[in-house]
Amino acid sequence: MNRTTLTTLLAVTILAGCAAGPDFKRPDAPHADRYTAQPLNLERKNPRTASAQQAILGEQLDQAWWQLFQSDALNGVVKRALAQNRSIVAAGYTLAQAQELAAAQAGTLYPRVGMTAGVGREKYGAEFLGTSPKPPPFTYFAVGPTISYSLDYTGGGARSVEQQNALASYQRQQLKAAYLTVTGNAVLESLKIASLRAQIATVQTLLDEDRENLKLVHEAFDAGSVSRLDIVSADSQLATDTALVPPLRQELSLAQHALAIVLGQAPAEGTLPEFDLAQLTLPRRLPVSLPSELAHRRPDILAAEAELHAATAAVGVATSNLYPHLDLSASFSQQSTVIGQLFASGSSAWSLAGGFVAPVFDGGTLRAKRRAAVDAMQASAAKYQQTVLTAFGQVADSLQALDHDTEGLDAQTRAQQAACDNLDLTRKSYREGNIGVLQVLDAERRYQQASLAYVRIRAQRYMDTAQLFLALGGSGPEVDAHPGQGSRRSD
Template structure:
């Protein structure tokens, strides 16, 4: 009897809840993402079709392909297997990826939990109470009992979402899930960019060290000749001291370069998810890395969809918009439906027997009247939060456009710098060869030779740095454009450590 009564009551409760919910509205603003800046290019002046060329490695022209999307595995355009292996290793083993993935799973579960507010809460209750009633309570002289009262019931409670407070809360949690997804994509993108940049810096430092060591060898040979010529009286002591000083100066540049290389390797190990002592990465050289020549440049209107940080800002704006609705709904009436059905008996065997059934249906209305201004100020705080996040969104977009413009112009000027530096290095090399020949013929002195060596060293090191800058700035453009990350494509590429093997 009791279950039948409860079933009818539950049906009525569900019917009333459904009708009211369908007729309800969601207060607060409906989210709409702001429009992207209405521009057709990133830079003040239109980009050239291609950069200038230089007669040196990595001196090829780079062509800007407007309207093309960045390839997802953009690092593969460098044509180096070791570089690709490093990026893949980082995506699989970096704790930063695992952390971002866990944050996304947490947000997904919170969003699923929030959906529970749309449904009635059903609870089963089973209990036994030992009690004795006084004469006043029982109406029996001397009182009643002691006796044990057994009860078993099912209760249902439901707060009607008349003004959409629950739905706005779900909307906020879903937006938070989207935010964490964008943060995960941003972690993918940032990590890949860091690995590529650190690898290129490592290659550049190795090349600078190798070039400096060659110059040290030349200067040591020159010093040996100077010592011998001084011993036979062909050269003065001042000439020998000048060579010795130049050699010491050049040697002094090696420890800082080696320290930078060690620090870069240590940083690379962290990106790859290992310790410096465990780093197993083959040496990378600039000559083994190829400059990407076809550079995709996405349309400005697409940037807001491609950049993970902009998508994260959009999701944060969506969540803040929904929170205004939550705060507004909290100030409005709330209707609660409740019901229960069960049985009470003095022995367990009599539960659900004839005459022990009991049920109830309830309807409650709550209208906040005075909370010391709490609800009003929470609503105003939510509106202020929305204004803040909207301004943050605009700043994020402006910064993104700045990043792309900086990277595009850097590539244009990098090519010009490399061309000029290649000319300077070639001239310095020719001057050094000529000065050495003149020195061996006795047509010039040590000071001229040392000056020529110093000029060549500076020009050659600067050329190496210019090559590395061009490669690194290409990576900066790829990341500034969003790196080609897509939610449905990122997961197969980065199967980092998941909590599937963690005890639950």
């Protein structure tokens, strides 16, 4: 090989190595320092009331965020869910699969060594030997190692390994997302159960009052101070309020079934805690990561980043396919027609070979595939940006909801107290004969609506607090493939 040929080959190698890009660059963190356009009451350093919550921007969420509700029952449910939920098991094995595929791809960068052995019997024909003397049929034996190696001078193999590692990183974030989903569902369903039980208890209290009111009306009727219409009206109110219970119990059953499934069990199996809002503590301090930190902790954002990394590496793979490929191989063997002389000094045989394959004409296939890979990379970049915006929107929504919850609770507390005072005065006036039963029923209806609304807004604060922690990406232990799987498996 002359100097010109060597120079040309070296230049092609250098150019090809440079072309197997682009290198992945992690997207810059967003520059925003807040989530909402206007400051919230939630962000005040000195809350107006002792029950008000306060968002602490820049503070990291505790690792086990559900423990902020200070409920042993809730902590136990989350622990059971993490141990038994099938979605987490599936995500763990999927991560193990991705890690194994990445390890398999990494192995292609190394030489492949094999061992061959063979035995056969042959007879040469006249067309092969011509007029030469024809040897009799013979038996041959051969044994020896072989080595093959694809020279990755374009970087395509390294890009393929990079792509598989990025896909494994994507599955790791999917496993984290599964953890977040399971813990979130366990907490939200538990809070829903507590809310519905509180609402049912409130309605039962109202029913007791309805029965007491009906008793008073009967007593007044017996005394001749009211008509039968008053009895019918009071009885109608009791029937109307009684109709509120079945839908609430149905919702409670659905929430209990959903929680059982999160725990990895059928609804008919096992028992669930009887959650009570009074046994839960509403977190007053709300750690809220800055937007720049959120982009580096939410599993869906990190998964989108890993997808972008894989798509970028795929461009490098497609680029390397535009250049020649060089394959090297070598073999050494012992060959003999007599097995006893197989390892004699004269029975050695070897070979060295190199294959250089360059694309010349393919109808534009390879370049079209590279353009497609670039398009996929651009799509992944846009998807990443949209994922970040969606995450910011969810945090903003949760913060705004909590801000409104505080206002709503204050207003509903006043409304409930006013309705309670009005009901007491109305009943007193009814006993004194100053008003009719319809006014009492109207006052009861207002008190009922105010009481249920108070329970719901109080429970909603717990739900929206949990939603905020989920929107912030939660926080949990570092996850890996299912125990015994992935890179730790020895078989």
